[in-house]
Amino acid sequence: MTSIRKLSTKWKKDPAFQAEYDALEEEFALASALIEARRHADLTQEQLAERMKTSQASIARLEGVKGNPSLNTLRRYAEATGTRLKITFEAEAAK
Numbered sequence: 844m845t846s847i848r849k850l851s852t853k854w855k856k857d858p859a860f861q862a863e864y865d866a867l868e869e870e871f872a873l874a875s876a877l878i879e880a881r882r883h884a885d886l887t888q889e890q891l892a893e894r895m896k897t898s899q900a901s902i903a904r905l906e907g908v909k910g911n912p913s914l915n916t917l918r919r920y921a922e923a924t925g926t927r928l929k930i931t932f933e934a935e936a937a938k
Contacts, residue, residue, distance in 0.1 A: 870908045877906045877920060884924040894923035 854860045881891050881902075888902040895902070904910050905920065912920070921928040 867908060874906055874908050880924040880926045886924065891923055895919050
């Protein structure tokens, strides 16, 4: 059986895999920021769901890489976690 670590190392050398992974950079950053805000507020997904008047499954989807929350949902998430939503635009690095 091949370990995940060995597969990961092999995949990261594959240009097609790396391109797909890089294309998800913003999604990974958003998911990470959402999870960090919830953890900083010391809340479980279920507790956060109660505050937002939604389901735990909805919170799990929001925190997933494929989540695509609306601005209103992000505001509600921020309020429920006691954080402030801040959206910025950054110039792309020269290619």
